[in-house]
Amino acid sequence: MDGFDPDVYRDAMRVAFEMAATPDSGEQPWFGFDDTITNTGPAAADGVPFNPAAVATVARRANVHVPCGVEYADASEQPTPFGLMSATRIVVTLMDEDWAKVSDCTHVLLGGDKYLRRRVEPPSGLFDVGIVRVHFTAVTET
Amino acid sequence: MRHRQRHLHKTLCEHVRGLLDAGGWFGPNVPFGAAPAVLQEMAPDDLTTMPAPDTVAVSMGTEAGVDDEEIGGGLLSCRTEFYVDVFGQDLSTAVALSSDVRDGLSRATVPLLDFSTNPAGDPTGGLIEFDEVAIDIPPVASQLDKRCWRVVTGGATVFFGE
Numbered sequence: 107m108d109g110f111d112p113d114v115y116r117d118a119m120r121v122a123f124e125m126a127a128t129p130d131s132g133e134q135p136w137f138g139f140d141d142t143i144t145n146t147g148p149a150a151a152d153g154v155p156f157n158p159a160a161v162a163t164v165a166r167r168a169n170v171h172v173p174c175g176v177e178y179a180d181a182s183e184q185p186t187p188f189g190l191m192s193a194t195r196i197v198v199t200l201m202d203e204d205w206a207k208v209s210d211c212t213h214v215l216l217g218g219d220k221y222l223r224r225r226v227e228p229p230s231g232l233f234d235v236g237i238v239r240v241h242f243t244a245v246t247e248t
Numbered sequence: 249m250r251h252r253q254r255h256l257h258k259t260l261c262e263h264v265r266g267l268l269d270a271g272g273w274f275g276p277n278v279p280f281g282a283a284p285a286v287l288q289e290m291a292p293d294d295l296t297t298m299p300a301p302d303t304v305a306v307s308m309g310t311e312a313g314v315d316d317e318e319i320g321g322g323l324l325s326c327r328t329e330f331y332v333d334v335f336g337q338d339l340s341t342a343v344a345l346s347s348d349v350r351d352g353l354s355r356a357t358v359p360l361l362d363f364s365t366n367p368a369g370d371p372t373g374g375l376i377e378f379d380e381v382a383i384d385i386p387p388v389a390s391q392l393d394k395r396c397w398r399v400v401t402g403g404a405t406v407f408f409g410e
Binding site for chain 2: 147148150151152156157158
């Protein structure tokens with residue numbers, strides 16, 4: 107598309123995302139990843155060894171922050187015996203280049219709360235730029 | 249034996265793995281040309297996402313109390329419910345997969361293995377007896393395509409020495 111510079115667009119969107127973010131960097135969205143669990147002996151599927159005397163080695167990958175937009179939706183229903191049927195959730199919007207850095211994330215830490223990754227919306231974009239929207243639901247609420 | 253249910257679960261997983269392997273479900277010539285089965289050693293934790301085609305997930309349920317057996321001599325037993333979720337790529341495959349699992353578990357008795365140090369499991373002297381093995385159709389409660397979902401349920405009673 108003539109006149110459309112994808113890099114300019116991406117940078118402008120990143121600025122907009124950062125403008126809307128809280129000034130406290132620790133409270134901004136941080137993308138988290140699964141731990142890598144190593145065992146010297148047999149272990150169950152969740153990585154916990156069968157031998158009570160064995161200790162698993164856990165390698166924790168550092169959380170990553172990239173510019174992104176966050177839409178917040180509060181839990182809209184009362185608790186039921188099955189849990190919240192519509193739990194608190196966030197939708198995170200990122201540029202394709204930034205999503206590539208965190209696409210294997212399993213959760214997001216935001217404002218002291220943890221949100222589990224649920225699903226990625228079907229691909230969308232603007233000309234040469236991919237726009238990614240990812241849904242997360244809260245597992246802790248403060 | 250400490251943590252008996254963990255070893256029971258793993259023994260059941262390995263037994264189901266053997267059943268699927270014997271049935272050719274891991275390939276290379278999978279029945280009906282279906283996708284190779286994937287054995288998962290825990291229940292899917294998010295039922296809003298459809299698992300991969302032909303996923304077989306083994307999980308344990310309620311564990312009953314320990315009973316004395318009447319034959320005496322310190323023989324005890326403990327029954328635990330189990331669930332084998334089968335997510336077939338289509339209805340026929342789900343029915344066939346769950347049928348093979350059910351037939352392989354019905355009235356079967358297998359040794360309880362200890363996986364503390366040996367990945368292949370060491371015999372413990374205990375025995376597992378499967379009973380009331382049936383195929384259930386989960387009730388409608390999620391967005392999943394129920395036509396392809398079956399659950400093999402039953403009880404696994406471990407007989408072991410005091």
